[in-house]
Amino acid sequence: MQLADLARHDLNALVTLHALLDSRSVSRAAERLNLSQPAVSRTLAKLRQAFDDPLFVRTHRGLRPTARAEALGPPLAKLLQELGALLAPPTFDPASTTRRFNLASTDYGMHAFLAPQWRTLKEEAPHLRLEVESYRGSIEHQLDEGGPELAISVPGERVPASVHGREIGADRFVCVMREEHPLAAKEALDLDDFLAADHQLVSMGGDDRGAVDLALEREGLARRVSLRQPHFLASFSTTQHSDLLLCVPGCLAASVIDHWPLALRALPLEVSAFSYWLVWHERHHADAGHAWLRERLFHGLTARYRVLSERLDPS
């Protein structure tokens, strides 16, 4: 069977390929698709012939995709997502939906904003499934390339025209340290103390400089970063067990001060404020289910944002 014939006659084969890429197992793919293992095996044989590639090879750790199969993954996911939206009924019933949504967020976004909403979301849509993945570079471009359906993001300068969004609220960086830290005894941090201290930098992309470093650089200054790591939540644990200073978004700091005994201080320098946005791609814009989730999340996120902002600035 040629590729064109496969696409014309058998979209199910592509659904099977997607399930195989996801589960890395013929048996598990069959279970997920409600088919027998031989049926999936036969479809895989057809796919192998159509693509003229083994697609998966057996190893002692299960099926491993070939480079061709790996390359097919993202465009196939995008295609099936769009097909799903095309065939989806125009109405959406949260009470009965078993739909799965993909959402991108940092551990920070998950902890500060998303996790508190989970119970409310599940009360309305008990069978809904949310799959949260972490960022891999520019989230706006991931949305554009068929990645997650929705993301909590701080948009960069060049957002593709195909990306929609709603602003949740603005935030600024603050500095946290352990409660017994020598600088915690002071009401306010001064710049000399700030520059003399050891710092921790959270950098998901592996950059050596964050917003604080760039602000210092504009003043011809630099701080001493002795620990760089990619996880926001782990950074609080490190802060609690060290004399490191940690500069993080205010909402995040406000969301963790109940869990970690940390002191929170304003930064002794001007760092640009930024805004959180809920963003999604044009192709999901008219999707009723997606619109429902967007609406629920947006209201939940803005409410949570107000709580955290007030905790940060009680006035």
Add this chain to the structure above:
DNA sequence: TTACCCCACGAGCCCTCTCC
């Protein structure tokens, strides 16, 4: 034009074999 029949083909299942 419509209804019916026949046949080919695809997809599913069970069972068994093969392979890692």
Add this chain to the structure above:
DNA sequence: GGAGAGGGCTCGTGGGGTAA
């Protein structure tokens, strides 16, 4: 031993031919 592949079978569907 577990998981994938293959053989043989059944069933459903769609297309083509034919009769009313």
